[in-house]
Amino acid sequence: MEFLTFSPENHCLSELLDGSDGDEEEILVCGEDLELNPFDGLPYSSRYYRLLKEREELPIWEEKCTFMESLLHNQIVIVSGDAKTGKSSQVPQWCAEHCLARRPGGAVVCTQVLARAAAALALRVADQMDVSLGHEVGYAVPFESCCTPDTILRYCTDELLQREMMSTPLLGAYSVIVLDDVHQRTVATEALLGLLRAVLLARPELRLVLLTAPQRCSALRAFCGSAPALRARARHRAPAVFSCCAPAEPFLAALRLLLDIHHAREKGDIVIFLACEREIEKAYQMIRQEQSSLNPDLGELIPIPLYPTKQELTPRPAQDKQKCCKKYRRKVLLTTSSGEPLIWTKNVTFVIDVGVETRKVYNPRIRADSVLTQPISQSQAEMHKQILGMSPSGKIFCLYPEEFMYKEMKPEIPAKIQESNLTSLVLFLKRMDIAGFAHCDFISSPAPESLMQALEDLDYLAALDNDGNLSEFGIIMSEFPLDPQLSKSLLASCEFECVDEMLTIAAMLTAPSCFLHGPPGTEEIARTRWRRFSHPAGDHLTLLNIFSAFRAASASPTHPGKYFSPEQWCRDYFLSCSALSMAEVIRAELVEIMKRIELPISQPAFGSEENLLRIKKALLSGYFMHIARDVDGSGNYLMLTHKQVAQLHPSSSYYNTRSIPEWVLFHEFSISEGNSIRVVSEISPHLFAELVPQYYFSNLPPSESKDILQEVITHLAPASAIKEEQKTASDSKENEEFPQTPTEQRCVIQ
Numbered sequence: 001m002e003f004l005t006f007s008p009e010n011h012c013l014s015e016l017l018d019g020s021d022g023d024e025e026e027i028l029v030c031g032e033d034l035e036l037n038p039f040d041g042l043p044y045s046s047r048y049y050r051l052l053k054e055r056e057e058l059p060i061w062e063e064k065c066t067f068m069e070s071l072l073h074n075q076i077v078i079v080s081g082d083a084k085t086g087k088s089s090q091v092p093q094w095c096a097e098h099c100l101a102r103r104p105g106g107a108v109v110c111t112q113v114l115a116r117a118a119a120a121l122a123l124r125v126a127d128q129m130d131v132s133l134g135h136e137v138g139y140a141v142p143f144e145s146c147c148t149p150d151t152i153l154r155y156c157t158d159e160l161l162q163r164e165m166m167s168t169p170l171l172g173a174y175s176v177i178v179l180d181d182v183h184q185r186t187v188a189t190e191a192l193l194g195l196l197r198a199v200l201l202a203r204p205e206l207r208l209v210l211l212t213a214p215q216r217c218s219a220l221r222a223f224c225g226s227a228p229a230l231r232a233r234a235r236h237r238a239p240a241v242f243s244c245c246a247p248a249e250p251f252l253a254a255l256r257l258l259l260d261i262h263h264a265r266e267k268g269d270i271v272i273f274l275a276c277e278r279e280i281e282k283a284y285q286m287i288r289q290e291q292s293s294l295n296p297d298l299g300e301l302i303p304i305p306l307y308p309t310k311q312e313l314t315p316r317p318a319q320d321k322q323k324c325c326k327k328y329r330r331k332v333l334l335t336t337s338s339g340e341p342l343i344w345t346k347n348v349t350f351v352i353d354v355g356v357e358t359r360k361v362y363n364p365r366i367r368a369d370s371v372l373t374q375p376i377s378q379s380q381a382e383m384h385k386q387i388l389g390m391s392p393s394g395k396i397f398c399l400y401p402e403e404f405m406y407k408e409m410k411p412e413i414p415a416k417i418q419e420s421n422l423t424s425l426v427l428f429l430k431r432m433d434i435a436g437f438a439h440c441d442f443i444s445s446p447a448p449e450s451l452m453q454a455l456e457d458l459d460y461l462a463a464l465d466n467d468g469n470l471s472e473f474g475i476i477m478s479e480f481p482l483d484p485q486l487s488k489s490l491l492a493s494c495e496f497e498c499v500d501e502m503l504t505i506a507a508m509l510t511a512p513s514c515f516l517h518g519p520p521g522t523e524e525i526a527r528t529r530w531r532r533f534s535h536p537a538g539d540h541l542t543l544l545n546i547f548s549a550f551r552a553a554s555a556s557p558t559h560p561g562k563y564f565s566p567e568q569w570c571r572d573y574f575l576s577c578s579a580l581s582m583a584e585v586i587r588a589e590l591v592e593i594m595k596r597i598e599l600p601i602s603q604p605a606f607g608s609e610e611n612l613l614r615i616k617k618a619l620l621s622g623y624f625m626h627i628a629r630d631v632d633g634s635g636n637y638l639m640l641t642h643k644q645v646a647q648l649h650p651s652s653s654y655y656n657t658r659s660i661p662e663w664v665l666f667h668e669f670s671i672s673e674g675n676s677i678r679v680v681s682e683i684s685p686h687l688f689a690e691l692v693p694q695y696y697f698s699n700l701p702p703s704e705s706k707d708i709l710q711e712v713i714t715h716l717a718p719a720s721a722i723k724e725e726q727k728t729a730s731d732s733k734e735n736e737e738f739p740q741t742p743t744e745q746r747c748v749i750q
Helices: 008-018 046-056 059-073 087-100 115-129 158-167 187-202 214-224 250-263 277-291 321-326 337-342 378-386 402-407 423-434 448-460 472-478 484-496 499-510 523-533 539-555 566-572 577-596 609-623 685-691 694-698 704-737
Strands: 076-081 107-112 137-141 144-146 153-157 174-179 207-212 229-232 240-242 269-274 300-305 329-336 348-353 356-363 368-375 395-398 627-630 637-639 645-648 663-671 676-682
Touching (some): 046 115, 059 076, 059 087, 087 153, 087 174, 087 207, 107 158, 115 144, 115 337, 153 158, 187 423, 214 229, 214 378, 250 269, 269 337, 277 329, 329 337, 378 395, 423 448, 423 484, 448 484, 472 484, 484 499, 484 609, 499 577, 499 609, 539 566, 539 676, 566 577, 609 663, 609 685, 685 704
Parallel strands (some): 174 207, 269 348, 300 329, 348 395, 368 663, 645 676
Antiparallel strands (some): 137 144, 627 663, 637 645
């Protein structure tokens, strides 16, 4: 994995959230008997001792001796604690001390649900341990690593540790594994929980530490066989102010309350829990616009968006330092319920909670996510209140009545393994089955219908053999950190000789969306700018154009008449520079994987008609299950697999155009207020008929679209039969002249 250091922008964000000015000078402790840091052998700095005093004030610190004793005598230790009690930063450090005391000690790995949380925690913990980030303490998140082989304490995402198990099932490099945020109940964390029970049996010296909210402690103890459990409690309980009734528009109510608090001149930073990431973006733009009309004497509002699912970190806003010193600066942290682990600041005094969230719930029957706005759970509401556990004067405003919490909110966060597409999970479990882990116990059972659909999809993708085990093709698919359908398309591009183009498409589809929504009123300007990159064949090729243009902009530092930069170029075209930079990193990682498993990489040929056809064939090889037809000529697309109707997403290059294609391949279909298909490209029925597996097509429900395709297949059948006879005769003649040895067997992409 590519080695990257923690960027200066990320460090700036950490300073913003920490409340420090970043201008402190570090002085080594003077004296003859300098205390040496056992992790790097260097004398401790004065900053270490100052931070140590702050660490000792954390509620979790009271449990250190009990924890170290429990870790010494038990394979599994559960630590439950209120939010912001310090368990995510301190417990992994204690585990590192435990490993250091043993010879050989091994390393500690601590999983996080969010990539941004893993990177931020590694930075903070390296600071507290007085060591270098990327050496003794590091982090590894998808497509980015800041570690060395000698790293003692490593923070990573739960998905990354799950992938690591595919190559090293017993995780022999680690002496202690810490699973954090177990109460978030992600698919990866629950899979790790089930598999690590078997690893513990095979490695009696291994230790497993589970960090969770108090509400999940009893269920975890039952699952783990009554493991010892420690509890850390927040020192303060902030008073909650409930609304008398639920507002019609919680988003606007939250922003009005923010301005009321600011006008009241009460000091302190503010956290706002919004329903979705789109609202984070809207709030950020609206607060920045409102800033210009605020009384300067009130101070400055600094909105900081904290997106849970976006890996990039927000750079520190450019500020005039002298000007900043003269007026009060209030930070406003904007996030969603799942972004709670990203909040770590000492100065938060107010929390505003809208009480609802947007969740994606996967429906296996129609292979689509339903986007639902639902009340958050009671446990999430409780964690939001605990954000202020270190502030005796804090206050939380709940934009819902108190009875709403007990009548409408579920007690716990729903298990994502019961709401998600399980195709990637089943592919992973089939890979682990090869390594000898044939059984995985889940604390929450996956939905049987989702499991059956996942197995069916893997079978259609040729990832399984006739016995239901992982095929050789499936093993290669599992090497890529991509959706199985995208992995299949990338592998098919080897056969169709369009690997260079598919690598870019795969990277752009995996990275966050590159399309930015500017301030209100700029939507039409953005669409006009995006149209410059539109490709008549559809969105997949449009993404190729955008990536190529971004690379060209990055390679041209100057522009006639003005200073030019990729960042400015992205702003001009309403594109995300960080998303496109992430796509570059992902593409480089995919190239490395292709080279490692010795797959051919064809030369770029983008622009020719032949290359366009090959790209479509590669895409269809993986996404033949994602086909829709415009049934009335006005953009109402009926899915081939079911009777759901959807429209083009506004970001599509076909949106608001006169020529709407009849048959399309789409990357994603979601059900919300307006059903939409994203990343859409035109295909022909003949191409679909040529590449679709017959047993998949025969299982499709009857429809007018299927009848049309059946006619195409019937017409194609005689021609393909003649072609097959010619091919067989040619192969026979070739085999007579050049006999094929067993080591020269051909690899055919199905």
